[in-house]
Amino acid sequence: MTALSDPPKEGFRLGMLIYDSRYRSMTIQVAALVGFIALAIWLVSNTAANLAALDKSLGFGFLMEPAGYDINQTLLEYSSRDTHLRASLLGLLNTLLVAAMGCITATIVGVIIGVLRLSHNWLVARLMTVYVELFRNVPVLLWIVLIMAVSIETLPQPRDFRGDNPAATMKVFDSVAVTNRGLYVPEPLFSRSLGNTHLLGESSLRFDVSNDLIVILIALFGGIYAAHRVRVRADRIQAQTGLRPTTWWQRLGLITGPTIVVLIALGFHLGYPALKGFNFSGGTYMRNSLLALWLALSLYTAAFIAEIVRSGINAISKGQSEAAAALGLRQRRIMSLVILPQAMRVIIPPLISQYLNLTKNSSLAIAVGYMDITGTLGGITLNQTGRELETIMMLMLVYLGISLSISFVMNWYNDRVKLKER
Amino acid sequence: MKTESYVRTEMLGEKSPPATTVGLIGWVRENLFNGWFNSILSVLSALALFFVLEDILPWIWRGTWTGTSLQNCREVIQATYGEGVTAACWSVIGDRYHQLLFGFYPSELYWRPILAFVGLLVALSPVLFTSMPRKFLWFSAVYPFLCFWLLWGGSVWLPLSALAGFVLGYLAFGSVGKAAGNLAAVIAAILVPVLWWLFLAGNVASGLESFIPLELQHVESAKFGGFMLSVTIGVTGIALSLPIGILLALGRQSDLLILKSMCVGFIEFIRGVPLITLLFVASTLLNIFLPPGTQFDIILRVIIMVTLFASAYMAEVIRGGLAALPKGQYEAADSLGLDYWQAQRLIIMPQALKISIPSIVSTFIGLFKDTTLVSIIALLDPIGMSNTIRSDTDWNGIVWELYGFTAMIFFIFCFSMSRYSMYLERKLQTGHR
Known part of the structure; x- marks a missing residue:
């Protein structure tokens, strides 16, 4: 065995790819990559051969x-x-x-x-x-x-x-029917409905958006945001004066009020399941x-x-x-x-x-x-x-x-x- | 000077504590009626427990083991307890327990899976409990081949020649290692067995078979079912996923960029898709990926996919253990002059695995429970078997008895695994807290 104090030899030998830690990691990685690519090619060629044998082609037209x-x-x-x-x-x-x-x-x-x-x-x-x-x-x-x-x-x-x-x-x-086919629960209905917005025409991804739902959500989130502002203001007052104003009824009103008004305006009622x-x-x-x-x-x-x-x-x-x-x-x-x-x-x-x-x-x-x-x-x-x-x-x-x-x-x-x- | 006569000179004996704080009453007050909220909770849960048990216990207890069909069995119950009484029809278990346990395995060969299961317990004992004699480990090493032979039957020479590959690899590692160094030994230890399995093993096995025929009756995979199938897939998956998971975790932790990204890609892909899609791959796609004409066993395909699935999860669990290890441990191992694998084997892994025992075992439990998913690709595991039994006209409409039995056996398996992990954690606990 050579002494440790030997100066490293100049020049590059093939053995260093394996025994020199400077190159070894590279060797391992290249080997892994080659193995991986070979595996991928093998799988792809097998797949191609099998599909050809089954007379199938790859495509998403279906x-x-x-x-x-x-x-x-x-x-x-x-x-x-x-x-x-x-x-x-x-x-x-x-x-x-x-x-x-x-x-x-x-x-x-x-x-x-x-x-x-x-x-x-x-x-x-x-x-x-x-x-x-x-x-x-x-x-x-x-x-x-x-x-x-x-x-x-x-x-x-x-x-x-x-x-x-x-x-x-x-x-x-x-109002709720529990049967062995499933559960029937009341559905929300609107007697003065705003109708639906139809999106994406006749394509496969078309969908309808209920305008009623959008209005209700706007009212609800607007209320939540207003209630949040009230709380921020209460926090500020508390920080300045040390006294916190009572806000829970304001916030409750702000969150529920607009939504209830919108629901009444839309003529909200429940449609009950009935046996037909x-x-x-x-x-x-x-x-x-x-x-x-x-x-x-x-x-x-x-x-x-x-x-x-x-x-x-x-x-x-x-x-x-x-x-x-x-x-x-x-x-x-x-x-x-x-x-x-x-x-x-x-x-x-x-x-x-x-x-x-x-x-x-x-x-x-x-x-x-x-x-x-x-x-x-x-x-x-x-x-x-x-x-x-x-x-x-x-x-x-x-x-x-x-x-x-x-x-x-x-x-x-x-x-x-x-x-x-x- | 006058003596102070009001000073007591002798001690009084200890008084016993108030009756409401000791004994049963004290315990009840402390643990059940400690404050109004707890009292309400206690009363409510006691009531709930009472109503549930009032329903279930007589149902179980009055259940009958006689009767050949659900109809018949209900008549027996009505005749015994009067109109309107419902009770369990345990007779479905008595009638079909062999299918729930063994599927359609030929009944005259039941001794083989039973023997394999007993062998499994013996093979596991030295692995699980260090107090068992170490010599049993030899049996554990041979057991997979024995088990394969017992379950599927066929010639004994096939598993033996597969086993010979490992022996050859070990011999090659030893002999080449002495002659040409570590790396060459590793390469030889991989190459020799692979060459043996690819080119020689089959011929040798068939040659020996014609020479000394020694075979059990072959049982095809389609006959496998019930808990035998679950245990086969589960145990194989568990045994294989741990080493693969360790390698993947090390790959993910390593500095080698390409290796690391391959491991990360594999782990994240597998963890991102449900097992059922991998099982679909096993049942429909795997043959497309392999050379034309390859046909191999559906159980083997499922085992491969389940193992890949579990090893990705295992890798993440072990990575957690590796990450939890202080960096000083790695540096200490380096400073001792250990190389990478020595450091992993002697310093890092024992600690990392110890840290991750609870998660490793829950991954095992998850894998064992996930074996039920094979029922979706039409294998007859206990759930698939239950569906078959329920679609039989005799037992059409039976629910609780069948699924309850299945659930109970799963519970026993999984619960004992989790108890074992707690025992192991306690045993390996070396820190002081």
Whole structure:
């Protein structure tokens, strides 16, 4: 072995590519890149050969062909004469619908359970532990199919509501019908409606926007903004004089007032579902597949969120709440001003990944026949057109896009609340 | 001087604390009725618990194990307890438990999956509990091949020749390492087995088979089902995803730009798509990506995809462990003169893995639960099997008994995994807090 003190030899030898640490990393990377490119070429050539053998060509023209199948729960109008692209779009909207609903309920339920699990009340804490362990340790797909099966087998059929002495009655002041086909709830109607704005003509992406909704939203957000201004002013007065004016009734009025005025002006009323023949009509119809998926995803994810909330609150050292108590803060303000803002920093990153998981798990809709994007693009469209490669690639890209945008938004929020370090 | 007669000279005995603060009453006051809010909560949850249990317990208890169909079973219950009483029809479990456990595996061969499962427990024991004899580790190393042979059957020489590849690799590593240094040894240890598997193993196996025929009855993958399928996919995925995940995490942490971006791309892509799309790839696309005419087993394809999926998550979990390690540990390893792999093996990984045990185990649990998704691509795992049973006219309409049984078995598996992770954490706890 040569002594370490030998001066490095001049010139470049081939062996240095491997044994000299200056070049070795480059060698490894080039080798990896070559391997990767070779793998890619191999895969692509295999694919080309296989497609040629099957007499298929790569192309997305099929998206513009009529889909020819129905979607049982749609957010926009759709008929089976519409294109595959529109069917996929509606599937995507269904995915987003169930994901958004799921995220909201999972967060609410999860936070409640997480906090209750920390309760000093022995019984409540134990019950919540049972809930968390029960939902975490059983597959979400099982919960989905179980809830679906239970709703089909045990809930009354629409025809049970018929007759003078019906076997089933509607709930909540005769306004909600719970049936084994789904849930019928009252729908908002406007007797002096402003109509709809039709956008994007006759293309596959066309959609209607309700003018009523826009007006209501403008009134609501205007009210919220005005209430915010009132609060800012109250803060300023408090900072100057030390006395805080009572503003809660002003703010309440500003938030609810304009919206109520607009609702009255539009002639807002509820349309109740009513039994017509063998089924209900009127009202908003939520299929039991949507409900089963929503419920199962929310309850399942809530168990994980509960654990995240619990560990987030536990992560705040006891000294923080003691210090806050020493400052004379009351229990509720200790929670809202000291504990929660710090706990949020711990909670948010894993919460983001739970939202992502929920969105991805919503693809299990296919097991209960809810037509999300996996059911439309990755299900029926795939089977009808026989274009596995294109549809599955599009499906993956769509989910990738959703995941990346959720994590982008949540990371942006996380950056805002995270500890500002110098 | 006068003695102060009011000063007590002897001590009084200790009084017992008030009855309301000790014993059962004290505990109840402290833990259940501590303030009006807690009292309301306690009463409400006790009521809820009571109503739920009042419904469930008689339903379970009165359940019948006799009856050949749902109809029949309900008649038996009505006859025993009178009109309008509902109770569980456990007879569906008695009737179909073998399908829930083994799918359509030939019933005269049930001893093989059972033996494989017992073998799994034996093979896992030295890995999970350090108090077990170390010699068992040899069995753990051989077990995958044994398990493959037991489950799928066929010639014993096929798994043996696959095993021989690893032995050859090990021998090549040793012999070349002495002669030509570390790097050459690594290359040889990869090349020799690959060449063996590609060109020689098949011939050798068939040659030996014609020489000494030693085979079990072959069972095709389509017959697999129930928990046997879940455990097969789950355990294989778990065993493979950990090492791949470690490599991916190291790649993502490394300074090599190209390697790093490949790992990041892979991890982010896999984590961004649902498992079900990967399973679609397994069931419809994988054959398109491979050389024309390649046909390989659907279970194997699913295992590949599940493993890739889990290893991306595993990589992120381990990266968290790596990031949590103080930089001083890396520098200390460098200053000891350890090279990269030595440092990883002796200093970094043991600590990083220890930190990430809880998350690693929850990834395992997640993977095991995710095996149920194969029911969507028409494999008969417990959920797929339940659907099959429910579509049978005999058991059409049965819900709670079937899914409850399945859920219970999943619960046992997953809950014991999470308990094990807590035990492991406690055992490896070396810090003082």
